[in-house]
Amino acid sequence: MAARLPPVWKRFSSTITTRPAPPKGHHHVSLPDHVFPKGYALTGLHCGVKKKPELLDLAVILSTAEQPAAAAACFTRNAFKAAPVMVSQEVLQMSSGRARAVVVNSGCANAVTGKQGMEDAWAMVRATDGLLQRRDDASDAPETLVMSTGVIGQNLPISKIISGIESQAQSNPSSTLGTTFDAWERAARAFMTTDTFPKLRARTFTVDGREYRIAGMDKGAGMIHPDMGPPAPSGQLHATLLACVLTDAPVSPRSLQSALTYAVDRSFNCISVDGDMSTNDTILVLANGAAAQNAEEIDEERDVKAYETFRDELTAFAADLAQLVVRDGEGATKFVTVSVEGATSYADAHKIASRISTSALVKTALYGEDANWGRILAATGSVPLSTPLDPTRVSVSFIPKDGTTPLPLLVNGEPEKVDEVRATEIVSQEDLEIRVELGLGTESAKYWTCDFSYEYVRINGDYRT
Amino acid sequence: MAARLPPVWKRFSSTITTRPAPPKGHHHVSLPDHVFPKGYALTGLHCGVKKKPELLDLAVILSTAEQPAAAAACFTRNAFKAAPVMVSQEVLQMSSGRARAVVVNSGCANAVTGKQGMEDAWAMVRATDGLLQRRDDASDAPETLVMSTGVIGQNLPISKIISGIESQAQSNPSSTLGTTFDAWERAARAFMTTDTFPKLRARTFTVDGREYRIAGMDKGAGMIHPDMGPPAPSGQLHATLLACVLTDAPVSPRSLQSALTYAVDRSFNCISVDGDMSTNDTILVLANGAAAQNAEEIDEERDVKAYETFRDELTAFAADLAQLVVRDGEGATKFVTVSVEGATSYADAHKIASRISTSALVKTALYGEDANWGRILAATGSVPLSTPLDPTRVSVSFIPKDGTTPLPLLVNGEPEKVDEVRATEIVSQEDLEIRVELGLGTESAKYWTCDFSYEYVRINGDYRT
Incomplete structure (x- = not known):
């Protein structure tokens, strides 16, 4: 893609190879x-x-x-x-x-x-x-x-x-x-x-x-x-x-x-x-x-x-x-469902799902097709909740949208030995679900988000000009 | 800069011209x-x-x-x-x-x-x-x-x-x-x-x-x-x-x-x-x-x-x-001070400064060297506060760090006729202050943030691999 760039950037000759957003x-x-x-x-x-x-x-x-x-x-x-x-x-x-x-x-x-x-x-x-x-x-x-x-x-x-x-x-x-x-x-x-x-x-x-x-x-x-x-x-x-x-x-x-x-x-x-x-x-x-x-x-x-x-x-x-x-998110190459389950209230589940869905580190990892559960966990833990998290009850998994087997990344607070080939296989699909189980109650919430790409920076570094 | 890219990206041949982070x-x-x-x-x-x-x-x-x-x-x-x-x-x-x-x-x-x-x-x-x-x-x-x-x-x-x-x-x-x-x-x-x-x-x-x-x-x-x-x-x-x-x-x-x-x-x-x-x-x-x-x-x-x-x-x-x-923020090319003044409490001022400092749209505009005060205002208005904002009292200005004259962008809720050349001059400097005046009280808070660049996406799309 021949990127349209603000004039000031023209003085720089560095280039980055980018994965453009797929046609939608x-x-x-x-x-x-x-x-x-x-x-x-x-x-x-x-x-x-x-x-x-x-x-x-x-x-x-x-x-x-x-x-x-x-x-x-x-x-x-x-x-x-x-x-x-x-x-x-x-x-x-x-x-x-x-x-x-x-x-x-x-x-x-x-x-x-x-x-x-x-x-x-x-x-x-x-x-x-x-x-x-x-x-x-x-x-x-x-x-x-x-x-x-x-x-x-x-x-x-x-x-x-x-x-x-x-x-x-x-x-x-x-x-x-x-x-x-x-x-x-x-x-x-x-x-x-x-x-x-x-x-x-x-x-x-x-x-x-x-x-x-x-x-x-x-x-x-x-x-x-x-x-x-x-x-x-x-x-x-x-x-x-x-x-x-x-x-x-x-x-x-x-x-x-x-x-x-x-x-x-x-x-x-x-x-x-x-x-x-x-x-x-x-x-x-x-x-x-x-x-x-x-x-x-x-x-x-x-x-x-x-x-x-x-x-x-x-x-x-x-x-x-x-x-x-x-x-149709700007520059998006992935459609990601974030499910938070096992909360004691809808509000708590919604807050965590929102935090994961807006984390720049989670979203750039998704763009990089990297199964980086550490960032998901850090985002989960950063939210003040009505019922405090118990780290030993939290599980994180990736649910592929093609019907194949889910991939547990963290089970009851302990990291799984992850099959990286399988993880990459799942993360490289356009549709993906991240599921976080809190193990505290029966309430759940879903959020829908996308990844953070070079194209997002290009589109928004150059919107008015 | 020859970007190190995850293997999956290699199949894409598109390139983007980037402004690399300056040496620090x-x-x-x-x-x-x-x-x-x-x-x-x-x-x-x-x-x-x-x-x-x-x-x-x-x-x-x-x-x-x-x-x-x-x-x-x-x-x-x-x-x-x-x-x-x-x-x-x-x-x-x-x-x-x-x-x-x-x-x-x-x-x-x-x-x-x-x-x-x-x-x-x-x-x-x-x-x-x-x-x-x-x-x-x-x-x-x-x-x-x-x-x-x-x-x-x-x-x-x-x-x-x-x-x-x-x-x-x-x-x-x-x-x-x-x-x-x-x-x-x-x-x-x-x-x-x-x-x-x-x-x-x-x-x-x-x-x-x-x-x-x-x-x-x-x-x-x-x-x-x-x-x-x-x-x-x-x-x-x-x-x-x-x-x-x-x-x-x-x-x-x-x-x-x-x-x-x-x-x-x-x-x-x-x-x-x-x-x-x-x-x-x-x-x-x-x-x-x-x-x-x-x-x-x-x-x-x-x-x-x-x-x-x-x-x-x-x-x-x-x-x-x-x-x-x-x-030294990852990929940062700007150092931005966000000052929020005229709040009724430090907590309110701090919340707004934090929201502006984390807005992806504000940060990509800064990378694009675009004086986009609309995004600053949208971020300001999205924060729930103890004292509601009065839009007709809010002012936004850019304060250059080289001692030259500040540039008002919005005064008491009314957009200024902005000298775009001067605006670009200020935004293209490495150091910049965004000042938001709420006109409600005497409390203030400062936040320090940076811009959001291609390099940030590159570094974090490719951290573990």
Whole structure:
């Protein structure tokens, strides 16, 4: 790979041989139209935030169901929240958890942009509201949620974005809004920044014998270590992982939010590319009920079993979307599942899994295809826990993802005589699981991470220039 | 630089142009003999832990003062403590904070080595005790503290180490124990693993009109993110930063420990190379009083002013030693001071400084010589604090270390129009300060870190092989 280098590096002639990240395009798959949820029209287009005209930078997503969809969101807990994060929070509050549209731009994060940034985000909301056919009984409450991703500290080219949105009026013959796979894929492409493939998934699921559809798209490759929570009454939120999940199941806004909060804690909050939390991380969910317009909404107080079925479907779906981000991690050559088992609490297990997943030494060893359990152990031991570790009960093993025999590296605190050839065989596979057993309790947590490569340094030593 | 690469990488032909770490040998300086503390004899030798005969791997440090020295230590808080950490803790307890020797090996950490590891560490203590001239009134308590650094999970070649120690009997004509700069330097060299230069400093200081000397050596280049505390009654400790500080001032064991705990919190616990905490981190201090044998010991309850003078000298000295480790950080091309000011508590300021100092995105931007304040801000905002941040009060600036004008990047939450030429000028210097002002209070903290380079990935993708 002929690396693009900042000018200052040109004066140095040293070279390093690198293993480039493998191509990842095969993780983008074609899907039949019928698995996409009913009652949504969407598109992706180029409006001019990005320079190259072939790159899409604006996604418009409309719910075409008669009633507004239930809407829920989780936002980053970063103290510097971008304008779209603050505006989406306000919209959700004003509309009591209902919405009919989502608008997303890539290329500029509209973060740290002051008053102008807030005005621009509101302008995107109003322009998209203008695409919706207003009902007679409609209140003046906004019905669009907004997300932005890209460079921090620059203002949006707002007139280009507004023109792009307005070109999609449903009465406009040149509008590209659609309902097929092609339309969903264009929207997913408009989310991308340093991503190497669009991240789109869809599937069907059943609650109480009735079939629904769920589809979603997300983006992210760097600045990925989300910690997202439900909308807070004030402050302390921020995000650059963006995800939008749409379903045609009918769900009450309250239960949609609690299902999402549960799902995010077990999916997007369990991934790390580089340990850095963004100022724009946002995940939005709409449930428009288009598949069952006269059915009662799924609600945890009305029917807890139906609620839990939906919640678990959403969680599994969110985990799939979240893992796509790690697969596309900047410079990543490995996809690594870190499982911590035998803890006395989920929080302890999650903390250890997070620490191992962000350890520069573990991640560079994975890139070097070195079965260095000493670094895994050092990372494990460095976490303050509610129940202290007992080193004599800790075991570490590598679980190959091809179904062959696991390889124990440390058993009850004692190093195993490791077959280095077998260890290298496992570590050189693209997919790998590191399992740490604490031997203290029955709680467990999983984290998904990738390795740390020369390419990561290249990409991030040279992002703005 | 012709990079040594693991065999699997050879199949890839891609290359990246890299800026190699600058030579750092000039940070090792020659010092006059008279600044070294009185009453210590020491050496460094090759005993065979490392393969290459020219590499020193064993340091022996004896206090030759008549009375045992006051001794204090801080150890890593990692749950997996190496055998030498546990043994040194026990020695300090058995001897009520007194010691007369320190023995150190490099090349093997004696960590995760079970019962055999404990026996080996005790054997090192006993062999070194054997070098000391026992006084008639001596109890049977051990008088040697022990440290090890190197690979985890392998047993020490203990007979080679014991032979090495025994060769240094003061009656033995081939003993190389000495008191000159040359002897101190050999000891410092025997601490080294991936270090590129020996880390040795010495100076004089004055308490109550009396002059004393302090000298110290340390090692460390990777797995550097210490969090060390005083000896705990049980468990929860572990370390790969090693430091040994020796003074000829008379200090009570109790006050030596409290001065050290204070100093470590403001020096070694404020550095990061890669965010990874080791299983062997240890800092030891001996104060043998050889410069003033009939003077009363410095003690905080007897004379708080004298104590504070000593404590502040120790803190400044420890900060110098700690910074040498960051200068020699694996693959580092920059030395970066992160100052966080205007916090409501030291803990909040310290947490933010630590987060910025470990951010992969900030560190790769520094390597790329990119004044990317957005990443600094995202890292700042991701830390949960006791007093929430107010984004409109936060300012970020770069302070050049050549005395030229600071460069504001963000003032009260608003991005400055940055002169990119000037920004690049500052970021391309080897030394740099990032200053973050929170505008909330009067507390501040400093952290020292380095950048993240191709060389870091190379060194750690290829450490064991």
